[in-house]
Amino acid sequence: xxxxxxxxxxxxxxxxxxxxxxxxxxxxxxxxxxxxxxxxxxxxxxxxxxxxxxxxxxxxxxxxxxxxxxxxxxxxxxxxxxxxxxxxxxxxxxxxxxxxxxxxxxxxxxxxxx
Amino acid sequence: xxxxxxxxxxxxxxxxxxxxxxxxxxxxxxxxxxxxxxxxxxxxxxxxxxxxxxxxxxxxxxxxxxxxxxxxxxxxxxxxxxxxxxxxxxxxxxxxxxxxxxxxxxxxxx
Numbered sequence: 001x002x003x004x005x006x007x008x009x010x011x012x013x014x015x016x017x018x019x020x021x022x023x024x025x026x027x028x029x030x031x032x033x034x035x036x037x038x039x040x041x042x043x044x045x046x047x048x049x050x051x052x053x054x055x056x057x058x059x060x061x062x063x064x065x066x067x068x069x070x071x072x073x074x075x076x077x078x079x080x081x082x083x084x085x086x087x088x089x090x091x092x093x094x095x096x097x098x099x100x101x102x103x104x105x106x107x108x109x110x111x112x113x114x
Numbered sequence: 115x116x117x118x119x120x121x122x123x124x125x126x127x128x129x130x131x132x133x134x135x136x137x138x139x140x141x142x143x144x145x146x147x148x149x150x151x152x153x154x155x156x157x158x159x160x161x162x163x164x165x166x167x168x169x170x171x172x173x174x175x176x177x178x179x180x181x182x183x184x185x186x187x188x189x190x191x192x193x194x195x196x197x198x199x200x201x202x203x204x205x206x207x208x209x210x211x212x213x214x215x216x217x218x219x220x221x222x223x224x
Contacts, residue, residue: 031210042203042214043158092157096210101149103212105157 002026002097004106012112018081021109023093028073030096033103034066037090046091049076083113115170116141118206128223132193135218137204138186144206147180147187152201152217161202162189194222 003026013019023032034046046066047055055068069077080087093106117140127133139147145166152159164171164178164187171178175194180187191198199222205212 019223032211033212041217043212044214045211048211102160102163103207104160105150106156 002029002095002104004093004095004104006091006106006109007095008109009107010110010112012114013083015084015113017083018079019083019111020077020079021091021093023076023078023106023107025074025095027097030073032070032076033094033096034068034076034078035092035105037092037093037108039088043092046078081088083111085113088113116206116208116213118204118213118215120218122218123216124219124221126221126223129194129196132220133189133191133198133220133222135189135202135204135220136186137188137206137215138184139206139213140185140207141206142182142185143208145164146207147178148205148207148212149178149189150205151201152203154200155160158203158216167178191220196222196224198222 005024006071007022032049035043036046037043046061047057047060047068049055049068049070051073065081067073090108090110093109094103097104120137149161151159151161152158162176162178164180175192177190184218202218204215
């Protein structure tokens, strides 16, 4: 498995502001992913972050709203820009580790936008 | 793209009974099928997974079956315990991109 730490774990944010979530992994990984889980809903992939290249965004998510950095093989950040109440969600960092496609999740960042 | 449907959305069982959650997927190229358990206020935790070259996999009270022809897979929990109460998500993947089902809220009544 992998130890994946996220900061902040929780935050209450003002409408119109931006927040950057950090994800730190205890070992080098090639692929890191960011998911969103809206209240009472399932998980949706926002983007895939590979070191040394731009993130690849899924349909419905754009770089201007969710800029991502991946400066090295153990760290990534996701920024939620110009937040609105609809952005209130759990944001989860995940990595592929071990054999095949095994995906592990970080502890999550619970964001509430007021 | 891939679409994963999960049923039932809620499931209530008596402690000691079995629970079965079913998922279907649309992309025949999908080759990896994990199941996650999410307790209230916590992250999803991988509990079992299966790959397309295997039909069944067991881990103590948990088992997963895969029918590639029908494109469906199921989670079986035997001898359920109150601590099994949680939301369970299935997912399907063709490489590393997980597409999740909508989740099943399992309640195990003592």
